[in-house]
Structure formats: C-alpha cells, structure tokens
Amino acid sequence: MKTKTKTDAGLSAGSVTNSPPFQSKRKGVVKDFVAEMYSFVPEDARIMLCQFRGDPTIDGRGKWTARILRRDCDNIDPWANVYFCVSAMKQDRRGRWRRRKDNFAGGLLLMIDDVGKGKGAKFPLSVLDPLPPTALVETSPDNFQAIYMFDSLLTDEHKFEALIRAFIREKFLGADTGMAGVNRVFRPPIGVNAKPKYGGWRVKCRQWNPENRYSIEQIVDAFGLDLMPQPRRATRLATIPKSERYTAWLDTWRFLKAAGMIKRYPDDDYEDGWIDIVCPWTDEHTDGADTGAAVRPPAPENEYTGAFRCHHSHGGRIKRWHDLTDWVADNHEFALDNANKNAKEFEDYEC
C-alpha cells in the first residue's frame, strides 16, 4: 500500500516532516495535551504516568509502577521513557492509585500504534485517512502513534474494551495477544525512546489538533468497526481452540519468566505438574510471605488453559487462572519485548 502525500489523516507530507511549531515548545505541547486529557476526568480520578530512563526492553520489576500525572506536568521527566494510560483511574478500596482494571474510572482516548514507514511500523499513514487524529506522535523514526481523544469520558468499560478489541480484529493495534485492555499505555508527546537502536530518540509531536474530538460512534463509523460484546468467559473457553489456549499460556509463561517470577523450574520431581512462582499478590498474604503460589501448564484437568493456585486466602477471594491472566494483562505491555526476547530459551524447555 502506498502512502498518499496529501490526504494522510489530513496531513501533507510537509507538515509531518517539518512539524512546526512543536519542536521548540515541547513542554508546551505536552501541557496542552495533558490539559486536554484532563478535560473530562472527574474529581475523584487521575491520569496515570509511568516513566523511567534507559532501555525499556531491559526488565526491572517495579519500574513500570504507575503514579499520578500532575495536571501541571511538573512530575514528567523529559529524559525518560514516558507513558500515560489511556484511561483515567480512581483509587481502589485500599486507597491505592494503580493502573489496573479494578481502578478504571473512564476511557479518554483510543491509540493506534505503529503507523508509518519506520522500522516496526505495521500500517501506512493512509490507514488514518478516515478520521484525522487529535495527535500524531512520532515514537521512533517514521513510526507514529495516532491518538483519538473522546468527546466525553467513556465510563462503560465493556464498550471501551469492545472498541479496542474491534481495532485488534482490524489489525490496527498489531499482534493480537488477547491482552490489550483499558489499562494500556501510550507515549505522549514528550520524553525519549531509549531503545538503543534509536540512539536516544526524542519523542515528537507531529500533529496536534485538540479540536478533533470524537464519540465512539464516530470512530466506529469512520473505520467501519463492529463492536461485538465480549463473550462470556465460559462460552469463550468452549469456543477457543486448544492451540489458542496453549498460546495464551505461553504468553503468560513468558511474562512470568521475563519478570523473574518463576521460582523453581520443573525437574525430575515435576510429576505433580505445578511450578512454583512468586505470587503477584504477595502483599495481600497475611504474613507477607512469598510462598504458596504455583502455575500448572495446560493439561486435560484444566481444559488446556493452564492453572494457577495460591495457598493464601487473599481476603477471602481465591485467586484463579483468569485472575493471573488479568494481572498479566495489567502488566504485560512492558515485559512483552523482553518476554519475546526470551522465547528461544523457553523452547529449550518442553512443558
């Protein structure tokens, strides 16, 4: 597909490459951007920020911990990899601000990743022709994220999820890991892309049209999407082929491995099938002890989905496999590169 020069999301080629006047007013752009993002965020909710310096593909537990993004942007480090969450979050019942589905307050924008001609780009800019984005952010040379800000707070989590999934089906969001949720993150127009191959690339705002605000219906219409409701889990399981369930297990396993959460690899006494891991909710264990959690690879006993168990009570709620996969979904964005890097090692281990 050839990229058109005049009509790409209403951009001329010139406006993409010259990007006046944003280069010289970087902090100004992000301040406007954040102010726009906060337009519909209610009093009891916040936008969440993750940032750290250095190579984002090198794993480090905790470096993706989310914090509140201040409205004045004073806590943004312009020399870090900077990420915002696509949804506003509220405190959970323990008073914590986190970037998790449990904290969802409302969707703010839709982000379409990997548009352009650069390394890693999956779609030409012309994919954006149906609807001019609110912002176009160059996250690495010739590789863009398109941001479509909503015209109100999208409080219907299932509708937001359906929208994101519809884009996944259309392959706009790249590989379908089944994990892209309402808590995903994107790079706002500030910070650096510190992957070594980009040599300290400073993330650039290539287009900023805050007047471009859209309803879900407008986005759905423009891109010809079909918002199918999320099938119920039981139905879904029955209809997912065994091979896909196995792939989902592999995604989870690679994540756990990349995050350094596998405690004991199976050896000869692997007969019971359980592999000890660090419990993601160790902080909920009554004594704080990091014990008792394990995963089991797909087997007939677990309908080939894989299984999770933890001997701790977690406030009276037993954690199951889908709790673990939800948790991974909350955290995977960052470890995925790393997990894929480790994929070869995984192949050495037959489970």
Ligand SMILES: [Zn+2]
């Ligand atoms: Zn536990």
